[in-house]
Amino acid sequence: MMATQTEVRTTAKPPAGAIVARLAKVTKNYGPITALREVDFAVHAGEVVALLGPNGAGKTTVVRSLLGLCRPASGNISVFGGDPNQAAIRMRIGAMLQVARVPETLKVWEHIDLFSSYYLHPLPLAETLAAAGLTALKNRKFGDLSGGQKQRVLFALAICGNPDLLFLDEPTAGLDVEARRSVWTEIRKLVQQGKTVLLTTHYLEEADALADRIVVINRGSVIAEGTSAEIKARTSGKRVRCVTQLTAEEVLALPGVTSAKQDREALDLHTLRPEAVIRELLARDPQLSGLEVTSAGLEDAFLALTREDNAQNSTMEVIR
Amino acid sequence: MSTTLATMPTLSRGRSLRQTINVYGKEAKYEFLKLLRFPMYSVSTILFPLMFYVLFGLVFGRQQIGGMSQSTYLIASYGTFGVMGASLFGTAAGLAAERGLGWMQVKRASPMPPFAYFCAKFAISMAFSAIVVLLLVLLAVSFGGVTLSAVEAVKLLATLIAGSIPFCAMGLVIGYFAGPNSAPATINLIYLPMSFLSGLWIPYMFLPKLMQKFALVLPPYHLSQLALSVVGGGRHEANWGHWQVLIAFTLICLGFAYWGFLRDEGKIYG
Numbered sequence: 001m002m003a004t005q006t007e008v009r010t011t012a013k014p015p016a017g018a019i020v021a022r023l024a025k026v027t028k029n030y031g032p033i034t035a036l037r038e039v040d041f042a043v044h045a046g047e048v049v050a051l052l053g054p055n056g057a058g059k060t061t062v063v064r065s066l067l068g069l070c071r072p073a074s075g076n077i078s079v080f081g082g083d084p085n086q087a088a089i090r091m092r093i094g095a096m097l098q099v100a101r102v103p104e105t106l107k108v109w110e111h112i113d114l115f116s117s118y119y120l121h122p123l124p125l126a127e128t129l130a131a132a133g134l135t136a137l138k139n140r141k142f143g144d145l146s147g148g149q150k151q152r153v154l155f156a157l158a159i160c161g162n163p164d165l166l167f168l169d170e171p172t173a174g175l176d177v178e179a180r181r182s183v184w185t186e187i188r189k190l191v192q193q194g195k196t197v198l199l200t201t202h203y204l205e206e207a208d209a210l211a212d213r214i215v216v217i218n219r220g221s222v223i224a225e226g227t228s229a230e231i232k233a234r235t236s237g238k239r240v241r242c243v244t245q246l247t248a249e250e251v252l253a254l255p256g257v258t259s260a261k262q263d264r265e266a267l268d269l270h271t272l273r274p275e276a277v278i279r280e281l282l283a284r285d286p287q288l289s290g291l292e293v294t295s296a297g298l299e300d301a302f303l304a305l306t307r308e309d310n311a312q313n314s315t316m317e318v319i320r
Numbered sequence: 321m322s323t324t325l326a327t328m329p330t331l332s333r334g335r336s337l338r339q340t341i342n343v344y345g346k347e348a349k350y351e352f353l354k355l356l357r358f359p360m361y362s363v364s365t366i367l368f369p370l371m372f373y374v375l376f377g378l379v380f381g382r383q384q385i386g387g388m389s390q391s392t393y394l395i396a397s398y399g400t401f402g403v404m405g406a407s408l409f410g411t412a413a414g415l416a417a418e419r420g421l422g423w424m425q426v427k428r429a430s431p432m433p434p435f436a437y438f439c440a441k442f443a444i445s446m447a448f449s450a451i452v453v454l455l456l457v458l459l460a461v462s463f464g465g466v467t468l469s470a471v472e473a474v475k476l477l478a479t480l481i482a483g484s485i486p487f488c489a490m491g492l493v494i495g496y497f498a499g500p501n502s503a504p505a506t507i508n509l510i511y512l513p514m515s516f517l518s519g520l521w522i523p524y525m526f527l528p529k530l531m532q533k534f535a536l537v538l539p540p541y542h543l544s545q546l547a548l549s550v551v552g553g554g555r556h557e558a559n560w561g562h563w564q565v566l567i568a569f570t571l572i573c574l575g576f577a578y579w580g581f582l583r584d585e586g587k588i589y590g
Binding site for chain 1: 335343347354357417421432
């Protein structure tokens with residue numbers, strides 16, 4: 001995790017542009033399930049916002065709401081100051097959605113040609129093909145493409161209209177590392193052209209590599225929001241597992257431990273300062289055995305974030 | 321955090337007339353290519369009626385039905401059968417799959433005019449209907465000893481193409497109320513019995529009396545009577561009566577389809 005080579009960003013850079021898309025206290029239910037609970041956040045012109053969360057967190061519902069594809073139970077949605085269902089506003093939006101099946105007998109260039117015709121000022125076909133890395137595949141039928149290539153066609157359909165605002169719902173789902181990196185490169189190019197991007201992902205690494213701002217969402221609520229560096233500070237750290245006579249309460253009291261719990265025969269803890277904590281553990285329990293140190297997964301990150309939700313000294317803007 | 325809303329740059333006016341025609345044209349063109357390259361649709365909707373016609377219209381073509389040769393009579397009834405198949409499968413199967421498997425959402429998230437989508441489905445079903453009828457007429461004239469004047473051929477074609485509209489409308493209803501995978505089976509469950517009961521396979525007068533009465537409420541019966549009247553057969557009822565039934569049926573179907581559309585918006589929007 002977190003093996004990124006992105007430049008270090010200055011922290012806490014306030015979003016510069018005006019708001020182009022916003023959800024205000026949006027609640028959405030699917031039957032008895034609450035998909036979104038008073039979700040409140042905005043996307044500003046020219047920035048890349050990553051909506052980070054595990055599967056089922058409500059990321060796709062946020063995107064669908066912003067596209068006017070689902071109407072919330074309560075709250076307000078505005079995109080470019082209006083209703084996303086208006087044709088004039090749709091003209092300025094491109095969307096990449098997760099779709100189970102795309103008509104398979106049309107060729108790559110034909111799909112792009114059709115979607116380009118919906119927009120007033122589309123990119124030239126060759127440019128769209130090149131940007132999505134599809135030039136060599138343009139005469140292939142959609143059904144003959146690999147999973148990664150299919151994703152690239154959906155990406156091409158999102159950008160072909162040269163929109164100002166892009167919604168990318170898990171743009172790299174199912175891609176291998178190399179294909180993922182090439183999508184990242186394309187997203188960065190879009191940003192350089194001044195486009196605004198909202199993307200969803202469940203990879204912390206991806207959010208870190210691309211986003212100016214990360215909104216962490218879990219079980220329908222925004223649990224944290226901040227720059228990549230701020231979120232990383234909360235979610236980095238290590239998971240330490242060991243068999244010890246110390247109780248979870250004792251360990252939790254140690255400085256630098258963010259969570260600790262007994263898991264079967266061993267104790268599981270999360271810390272931002274593993275060296276200091278391990279030294280202390282060994283000093284207190286010479287019998288300690290089965291020591292394992294692993295990178296904190298997203299699960300730990302969420303645990304850490306929710307724990308810090310109520311903490312006083314949180315530097316993040318927490319919306320609950 | 322700034323809370324001012326982006327001032328909208330002067331919004332581009334809508335599409336020009338040329339751009340609008342372009343969108344509708346491309347939507348229809350790609351709908352046509354999509355179906356043409358899908359053999360399950362293109363081959364079966366074209367070949368089945370032709371095959372039936374060869375078997376019953378040409379092989380047994382010299383028999384007489386209601387004062388005309390069987391090969392002439394069956395152009396009208398298999399023409400109706402072919403039009404029904406092309407229209408029902410052309411609209412319902414695609415719509416159900418695209419609704420159920422997410423493609424419709426991608427289209428709706430784009431600035432596509434929704435009307436263009438439905439127009440394309442109707443236009444392409446009508447185009448496939450025209451292909452089926454043309455090939456039937458060609459077979460009949462070349463091998464069935466059927467004589468049709470040019471005017472009769474054009475009238476037959478026009479009647480049957482116009483007659484595809486009620487079945488496109490019915491296809492929309494099936495497309496909105498059937499699941500993505502069950503739609504083809506649902507279509508067959510309606511299409512095949514309805515064809516039989518309307519006298520498309522076995523001529524109307526050979527059906528039992530009770531079924532003859534029932535046929536009067538079935539739209540394919542009325543379309544086949546209109547087609548028969550062009551080639552000089554049928555029961556010589558007033559054509560306007562048949563058209564009225566077809567128009568009423570179309571309106572009822574469009575009503576249900578619109579309900580399905582709204583319900584879908586409710587599901588998607590609600």
